[in-house]
Amino acid sequence: MGTEQYHEPPGELSQEIRTFARMAASLQEEAEAIGWYEQRMSLERDAQAKAIMEDAQEEEFKHFAMALEFLSRRKPKWRVVLKDVLFKAGDIVEHGEEAEEEEKKPPTRRPPSRSSAPPRSRPR
């Protein structure tokens, strides 16, 4: 069993931190897989093989998104940065610098966000 994701003695880490580290490793692996499929698809000449790779890469997008969402729910400061940077038009670096400032603010100074509210139960 791999323990490479730990940089501290695993026995001294809480279960919560070990889960966080495992999910961070998963996030990294999903990003690597996305990059590997991108390279393979750029060279593949067989249309059907390429279609299968595209389908597989789409799965990795989903896995990456789920891992990122899991991690960001446990790190509010990370969530603040993601909200300030992702899915915005304009200069990415500028958004990143704004996010860094926002991240440093105490949590009470941030306006409440609808998307950080606990999920409502699904209607039946």
Ligand SMILES: [Fe+2]
């Ligand atoms: Fe995956």
